[in-house]
Amino acid sequence: MILLSECRADRFCTSYIFCKNCVRKLDTKNDILHLQYGYGTVKEVYPMNTILKLEHIQKYYGNEGNITKAIKDISFSVEAGEFLGIMGASGSGKTTLLNCISTIDTVSAGHIFLEGTDITEINPKSLARFRRENLGFVFQDFNLLDTLTISENIALALAINKVPAGSVEPRILDIAEKLNISDILNKYPYQVSGGQKQRCACARAIINNPKLLLADEPTGALDSHSSQMLLSTIQSINEQLRATILMVTHDAFTASYASRILFLKDGEIFMELRKGNDSRSDFFDKILNVLTMIGGGQSHVC
Secondary structure, eight states: OOEEEEEEOOOOOOEEEEEESSSEEETTTTTTTEEEESSSBBOOOTTTTEEEEEEEEEEEEEEEEEEEEEEEEEEEETTTTTTTEEOTOOOTTTHHHHHHHSSOOSSSSEEEEETTEEEGGSSSSGHHHHHHEEEEEOSSSOOOTTTTTTHHHHHHHHHHOOOOHHHHHHHHHHHHTTTTGGGGTTTOOOGOOOOHHHHHHHHHHHHTSEEEEOOOOETTTHHHHHHHHHHHHHHHHHHOOOOOOOOOOSSSSHHTTEEEEEEETEEEEEEEETTOOOOHHHHHHHHHHHHHHHSSSSGOOO
8 A cells, every 4th residue: 555645736735545456535634644753643734834723722621520721712823934922811821822732731622733734643652753853942941051052052952853963063153143142152051141041042942943933931031131132033033034933922022023913811812913014113002902901911911
């Protein structure tokens, strides 16, 4: 039995199974198996520019009779090259949502597709490899190793992915120049500022060209000046490198750098806001207005 995929000009894929005595067209949603990682996940078919799609995601905690619904029913999609922000009050479900998308946590119901692959069906033994090869992470804490130089911290991501040794240094120099950290590559994390550490973390997150960059409160540990520099860097990563970014933040100023924002309330999408042709200042004002509608202003969103 041979599985062949045929990509047509309209950018949708059709697959067929060729048997000895038959040729059967597969149902694109229920039959096609994505075999790249050996986890037998369903391969969903979408236009090529849709990189992430969530379908009716639910997440419950607790036992029968004492169930907390962290995420009730959330559906949305993210286009390739988009910069999406997620905001909401404490307990709105935004961190839980990020954990489900990153495969750190599992969903109770629904499906999450990354480039058509249903990540909710991935074998747990394959999750670490899937994250390593498809996702980049930037956290509030820098998570750098103090015993390694900045260059070595970035190189670690390449080594884990078994990038050939001859390609490591050129790739580090290239990404360091783009993120303006070339002058600190030989320094140790304790010798540089918080903003420089976070830019190093960004370099490490994107050096393997992930399909999706996930940022969780990336400016949370930075002062205002360092935050602004980091956000300019993240925006540059999005615009110049065409990286697809999903960022969770409680801060309206940080969120104003995104091109679209989903506001969560009580485990559901409360409102969607698009920047469009607005200036960042005007977009910032609109964000504050929505936060006030959600529950009292920015001080209540954390």
